[in-house]
Amino acid sequence: MGLLGFLGGKKGGGTPKYAQKALLGMLDEAKKTAAIPFTPYEETRVAPVNSTITGGISTINSAPAAGASAINAAIDLAKQKASYSPLQITAPTMTAATMNASSIAPVQGIFGATVAPVADVSGVDRSLVGQVGADTFLDYDMGAYMNPYLQNVVGSVMDNLAFQREQQRGVDNARAVQAGAFGGSRQAVVDAQTNDMFNRTLGTTVSDLYNRGYDTASGLIMQDANRKLSADQTNQGADVSLLGMDQEAKARNQAAAQAAALAEAGYSQDAAKTNQSVLFNTGARNAEMEQAAAAANMAAANAASQGNAASGLEALKVNQAAGLTANQQGVTAAGLLGDFGADQSRIKLDAGTAAVQAGSLTQSIQQKMEDEKYLEFLRKIGHPAAQLGILQSATGQLVQTETRPTQGLFEVEAMRLKNDGMAMDNAGKFMGMLGGCWVAREVYGADNPEWLRVRAWLFSTAPAWFRDLYLRHGERFAAWIADKPVLKFLIRQLMNRVGH
Structure with a gap:
């Protein structure tokens, strides 16, 4: 009716x-x-990025530089220790005493053997130690980290929102047909409101997804930078350790060669003394006794000289080992200083990340307030x-x-x-x-x-x-x-x- x-x-x-x-x-x-008349909504619909978020991003960008000074100091210290030259050991020359017979023509003299020093232990080749360099946030391609997120997440969300808008338009058109208003101004107003709501929802959603994508990409970049820095430091430590062990092996070989040369010289000296004693047995008794005394004195002098030379050589070896130990401790200190620099960068990165999270929470609260104002506006005009x-x-x-x-x-x-x-x-x-x-x-x-x-x-x-x-x-x-x-x-x- x-x-x-x-x-x-x-x-x-x-x-x-x-x-x-x-x-x-x-x-x-x-x-x-x-x-x-239609009343447009003129207030803010999307909450802006606040200063806490931008400050946190700035802190993240400056994180690599926070520990750069400590890391560079560690590199300089490692270079200094790598150029260390250990104390050189030179074997002393021992001269045997000369024995002359009083009544017999002297036999062939006995001369102490000369022990040639072994090759010196060369210093560490610095080019064999790997270099450690701290990357910055700008050294990485942000797009390579964000593109998969944008393709797999943002694109899918935009397609879903577009599909929902088309569904709503279908419903609006069906209502317009039922009301006999299809193609009229009322349908145009409803369609405009649907499109406006879609655009606002799309802007809010995409903005939030872009913020999350940027946070995720930044975290992945800093993780890669930290892993690269840690790997470089580990490799450098391995290089220094291997060079230290090589230096120690050379020093031990040098000491062993020096001892062998001294022992061989002693054996030759003993053989010469024995041959000379046999030749003097055909001389007179007095000459024999004098010769025996001279030989004994000569043996004592040679033994004292050899003992002094051995003591001096041992002292040099001890001093050389102490210098190598001190140098190794300096290398260890350089590694600890590098770790300290890395910790400084990591602390600043964590602070920046926390600031971005806090700013995002504040932005989310502000966005909810903007949404509530918009809903109140819709209730008012409706x-x-x-x-x-x-x-x-x-x-x-x-x-x-x-x-x-x-x-x-x-x-x-x-x-x-x-x-x-x-x-x-x-x-x-x-x-x-x-x-x-x-x-x-x-x-x-x-x-x-x-x-x-x-x-x-x-x-x-x-x-x-x-x-x-x-x-x-x-x-x-x-x-x-x-x-x-x-x-x-x-x-x-x-x-x-x-x-x-």
């Missing part, structure tokens, strides 16, 4: 004057609501339409009650509730009829009069069990399907078949 039928245009029936006045008043209010819906509901209920051919709706419903023995328990459901049809309004839209037809069927010819179920759960069910356009489309197809 159209508006003219409700106002008395249909033969055999009519609407009381006060109901006609209510309907015309409702029509005037609808015209006023439709004349309200208030006239909501009030009009209440007026339409009340006017439709009044007309439905006045045009029923039997008892008034309120009397029939009250009698049914009383007969069921549930008048007190179901009073809330009965009062819910004044609004009613939450699902129909959600499916058709508050501005589509089709929901009034469904409500008239609900309170007239609908089965009693369905009416009870609807009044008990309809409001919660309508709220649940609000964001499910496919389900609302299927329910609308079912409601199109009732109330005709």
Whole structure:
């Protein structure tokens, strides 16, 4: 039944004057609501990047330089220790005493053997020690770290949002067709609002994903830089250790060669003395005794000289070992200093990361506040339409009650509730009829009069069990399907078949 039928245009029936006045008043209010101009939202929709985030990023960028001075000092110290030249050991020359016979012609003299020194231990070749250099944040290609994230995450999210927008546009177009407004200005406004909401949601989502992608890429870059620095330091330590062991082996070989040469010289000296003693046995007794005494004195002198030479050589070896130990300790100190520099950079990196996380939390809170302001704006501009819906509901209920051919709706419903023995328990459901049809309004839209037809069927010819179920759960069910356009489309197809 159209508006003219409700106002008395249909033969055999009519609407009381006060109901006609209510309907015309409702029509005037609808015209006023439709004349309200579009109000754009001019406040901020996306929270900006705050100074805490930018400060944290700056701290992360400066982290490699924080420990650079300590690392460079460690490198300089390692270079200094690598050029260390150990104490050189030179074997002393020992001269044997000369023995002359008093009464016999002297036999061939005995000369001490000359021990040639072994080759010197050369210094460490610095070119064999690996170099350690600290990378900076700018040495890495940020795009190589962010591209997989942008392709796999941002692209997928944008496609999903675009798909949801097309779904919503399909729903809006279907509503426009149902309302006979397809291609009109109202459809254009709804379509513009859908596109605007899509663009705002897309901007907010992509901005947040880009921030997360940048944080993730920065963390991966710094992890790679730390791993490279740690590997360089480990390799350098291995080079220094190997060179130290090579230096020690050379020193030990030199000492062994020196001792062997001294022993060989001693053996040759003993053989010469024995041969000389045998030759003197054919001389006179006195000459023999003098020769024996001279030989004994000569042996004592040679033994003392050899002992002194051996003691001096041992002292040189001890001093050389002490110098090598001190140099190795310096190399160890250089490694510890490099570790200290790396720790400084890591501490600053952790501080920058914490600042970015704190700034992101603040930005998220600010974004929620901006979203709440926008929702309040939507509630404000939608208030006239909501009030009009209440007026339409009340006017439709009044007309439905006045045009029923039997008892008034309120009397029939009250009698049914009383007969069921549930008048007190179901009073809330009965009062819910004044609004009613939450699902129909959600499916058709508050501005589509089709929901009034469904409500008239609900309170007239609908089965009693369905009416009870609807009044008990309809409001919660309508709220649940609000964001499910496919389900609302299927329910609308079912409601199109009732109330005709």
